Amino acid sequence: xxxxxxxxxxxxxxxxxxxxxxRQDLAWLEIPAKSWLPAQHHEGQPVLEVAIxxxxxAGLTVATALKHLGIAAVVFDRSPAGYEGPWVTTARMETLxxxxxxxxxxxxxxxxxFRAWFEAQFGLQAWDELDKIPRTQWMDYLRWYRKVxxxxxxxxxxxxxxxxxxxxxxxxxxxxxxGRNKVFARRVVIASGRDGLGRAxxxxxxxxxxxxxxxxxSDELDYNTLKGKRVGLVGxxxxxxxxxxxALEAGAASVDLLIRRTDLPRINKGKGSGNxxxxxxxxxxxxxxxxQIRHYINxxxxxxxxxxTLRVSKHxxxxxxxxxxxxxIEVLGDGxxxxxxxxxxxxxxxxxxxxxxxxxxxxxxxxxxxxxVRAWKDRFTAPEGQADQExxxxxxLGPVFEFQEKHPGECVGLSRIHCFCYPAALTHGTVSGxxxxxxxxxxxxxxxxxxxxxxxxxxxxxxxxxxxxxxxxFGDEWVPAPAPLPGKA
Ligand SMILES: Cc1cc2nc3c(=O)[nH]c(=O)nc-3n(C[C@H](O)[C@H](O)[C@H](O)COP(=O)(O)OP(=O)(O)OC[C@H]3O[C@@H](n4cnc5c(N)ncnc54)[C@H](O)[C@@H]3O)c2cc1C
Numbered sequence: 001x002x003x004x005x006x007x008x009x010x011x012x013x014x015x016x017x018x019x020x021x022x023r024q025d026l027a028w029l030e031i032p033a034k035s036w037l038p039a040q041h042h043e044g045q046p047v048l049e050v051a052i053x054x055x056x057x058a059g060l061t062v063a064t065a066l067k068h069l070g071i072a073a074v075v076f077d078r079s080p081a082g083y084e085g086p087w088v089t090t091a092r093m094e095t096l097x098x099x100x101x102x103x104x105x106x107x108x109x110x111x112x113x114f115r116a117w118f119e120a121q122f123g124l125q126a127w128d129e130l131d132k133i134p135r136t137q138w139m140d141y142l143r144w145y146r147k148v149x150x151x152x153x154x155x156x157x158x159x160x161x162x163x164x165x166x167x168x169x170x171x172x173x174x175x176x177x178x179g180r181n182k183v184f185a186r187r188v189v190i191a192s193g194r195d196g197l198g199r200a201x202x203x204x205x206x207x208x209x210x211x212x213x214x215x216x217x218s219d220e221l222d223y224n225t226l227k228g229k230r231v232g233l234v235g236x237x238x239x240x241x242x243x244x245x246x247a248l249e250a251g252a253a254s255v256d257l258l259i260r261r262t263d264l265p266r267i268n269k270g271k272g273s274g275n276x277x278x279x280x281x282x283x284x285x286x287x288x289x290x291x292q293i294r295h296y297i298n299x300x301x302x303x304x305x306x307x308x309t310l311r312v313s314k315h316x317x318x319x320x321x322x323x324x325x326x327x328x329i330e331v332l333g334d335g336x337x338x339x340x341x342x343x344x345x346x347x348x349x350x351x352x353x354x355x356x357x358x359x360x361x362x363x364x365x366x367x368x369x370x371x372x373v374r375a376w377k378d379r380f381t382a383p384e385g386q387a388d389q390e391x392x393x394x395x396x397l398g399p400v401f402e403f404q405e406k407h408p409g410e411c412v413g414l415s416r417i418h419c420f421c422y423p424a425a426l427t428h429g430t431v432s433g434x435x436x437x438x439x440x441x442x443x444x445x446x447x448x449x450x451x452x453x454x455x456x457x458x459x460x461x462x463x464x465x466x467x468x469x470x471x472x473x474f475g476d477e478w479v480p481a482p483a484p485l486p487g488k489a
Pocket of ligand 1: 053054055056057058059076077078079083084085086090091092095096097098157158159160191192193194239365420421422432433434435436
């Protein structure tokens with residue numbers, strides 16, 4: 001007799017078969033292209049064609065898209081192999097927030113999708129029965145993605161400094177397991193995540209509190225230490241629910257959500273905005289429309305997922321306190337008293353789930369670029385009623401996600417550095433962070449880079465065309481007709 005799991009995997013061809021199919025698909029499509037950039041050396045070492053900072057989903061997708069076009073990228077990530085990004089480190093949701101059928105980093109290849117990977121192992125029935133993708137399984141898929149695309153990823157390599165230069169190279173100073181190393185690349189992609197150009201957004205008051213009494217929801221924290229404690233939680237977004245639920249499941253005595261608004265948003269406008277027009281057309285919208293759309297989505301706020309909210313509300317000791325912005329916080333012994341317009345709350349620990357912000361000062365690795373990067377606020381004035389700090393601080397990028405100089409001529413190497421993380425959204429739309437359109441963004445970046453490399457090296461390519469000598473005809477395929485006799489037609 002077969003068990004339900006056995007029945008469901010009976011029609012699962014397995015990963016080996018999927019990988020064979022992927023190889024076949026790539027062969028049919030003539031992917032990857034042959035390497036075509038001229039080799040370069042500097043200070044006795046090979047110059048990398050592209051260096052990517054960050055081996056999370058965005059970095060992996062760009063590295064693969066570049067490889068398909070015959071451009072070699074080396075990815076540097078400070079995390080241990082297989083632990084890149086938030087999925088098995090700081091994320092606390094049970095499942096992804098996105099629907100399971102999104103094709104994410106697959107770059108248009110059916111055999112590279114999460115669904116293909118899942119069905120290969122567990123079968124179609126299990127796929128039909130799956131509600132949303134379990135968070136840790138998404139990480140397993142990314143680990144497989146990295147393996148089957150044969151990407152060059154150097155883990156435990158922390159990029160300490162990105163140095164734009166005037167000689168068409170970018171230098172990286174990297175802390176490696178074997179000490180400090182210097183590498184040179186023709187172009188660099190910053191794929192360093194949701195907080196890639198900044199940090200957790202914290203209310204000023206947090207900095208005055210003893211550090212052992214609070215955490216941001218994106219901090220690494222053992223939630224078992226909250227057992228028996230009265231926990232306050234500022235915020236009501238997806239991560240707030242994940243943190244609240246994790247604290248409750250770890251045995252917190254109570255969790256009070258302090259919610260500034262008088263109600264939770266119900267509609268995810270960001271999800272509703274997604275269509276191929278936005279993916280491919282946002283970049284070319286007039287500035288005022290870009291701003292208006294992004295500001296509207298920001299102002300409406302994204303509701304926490306249904307399942308994540310139920311994961312909290314099913315606990316009797318979870319309380320949703322609306323209309324409770326922070327007014328003041330007192331330290332009382334080894335706890336905190338939080339004052340709000342609705343009254344005061346005593347907590348043993350406070351979690352701030354207050355999002356992320358662009359703050360170059362929090363990213364010392366970009367200290368040499370930061371003063372030169374043109375932000376939207378440097379050339380665009382928000383229309384009346386649409387002030388938005390996140391948008392104002394967003395980098396004003398070029399069509400290949402490249403940074404642009406605030407004062408032309410002051411940092412000429414800056415445009416060799418490409419921003420492929422969430423802050424690119426105001427210029428490019430949401431194609432550089434979230435799952436839905438990550439392949440579109442990665443292809444845009446890879447194709448744009450191919451074009452930049454080609455025009456930069458045009459003399460080399462022209463010389464190659466001139467030197468190209470592979471004959472199509474050998475001269476023996478025909479016999480020249482004799483000259484016609486005079487008077488004969
Ligand atoms: C909790 C959480 C849940 C999310 N859930 C969803 C979801 O369900 N659906 C969805 O579409 N999106 C979701 N997102 C948004 C987005 O998909 C994720 O943030 C995703 O991880 C973005 O991928 P990334 O490659 O841009 O960044 P990351 O996955 O964060 O990868 C960035 C990498 O850069 C490395 N790095 C950073 N700085 C350096 C440096 N100086 N040197 C070397 N390495 C460096 C880091 O180690 C990290 O591995 C979620 C985000 C979070 C935070």
